[in-house]
Amino acid sequence: MHPSIRWLRLVVWLAGLLAPMAVLAEVPETVQAQVGQAMDAYLEGQGNGNEQLTLRAGRLDPRLRLKVCDQALEINEGRPLNLNRGRQTVKVSCHGSSPWRIFVPVELNRRQQAVVAARPLAAGEVIARDDLDIATVDANRASRQYYTDPEELVGMAATQPLQSGQLISARNLGINAVVERGDIVTIQIGRGGFVVGSTGEVQGRAGVGQRVRVKNTGSGKVIESIVIDSRTVEAIGG
DSSP, rough: OOHHHHHHHHHHHHHHHHHHHHHHHHOOOHHHHHHHHHHHHHHHHHHHTTTTTEEEEEOOOOOOOOOOOOSSSGGGGGGOTTTTTEEEEEEEESSSSSOEEEEEEEEEEEEEEEEESSSBBHHHHHHHHOGGGEEEEGGGGOOBBBOOOOOGGOOOOSSSOOOOBOOBBBBGGEEESSTTOOOOOEEEOTTTOOOOEEEEEOSSSSTOOOEEEEEEEETTEEEEEEEEEEEEEEEETO
């Protein structure tokens, strides 16, 4: 037999001998390791390369006594995670010869640019643009609506004291009202050199630049308007 053929047979024989050993080496020794590997792969797919999102699975109890599954684990029945929830549980199932299922806690941290207070603010203080800043927060831990555009909050009032760097939410804000329900105001219709004015009764409360419904005292018609000041509104579309 040619030496090269003998050498080739030896290589093939060694490869066949070592292949099962390589497969065995990849099999996790514990169910904790098996679940950990499966969860890592699952969470990596859920994150989809989003650098603003961090997903972390909770550790399994080391005292857990289950057999390593002889099939690939099923994670969350194939359903995706809810990326808007900071904490949730994921079902991990083994459908092998010794079936089992467990629930693994998952924590999500979704970083988002949001509006925070640039300095301490007192309750009732009207907010100016210089009072606001942008910072990175964990959106999944924000229990209330938060804001991403500081201009939305200019002219509103703090309803409670705010610390420097504190996330500003809908709970922290109120309308800096200059008109109240029942106030009598002038309704402006038209812009530029020709303005027609009439009298109206305010149907709600609003601040400068905000919308409010006003009832024309002459015609009885309710008009959607923008507040100019405490005595004047401008009819929308006028």
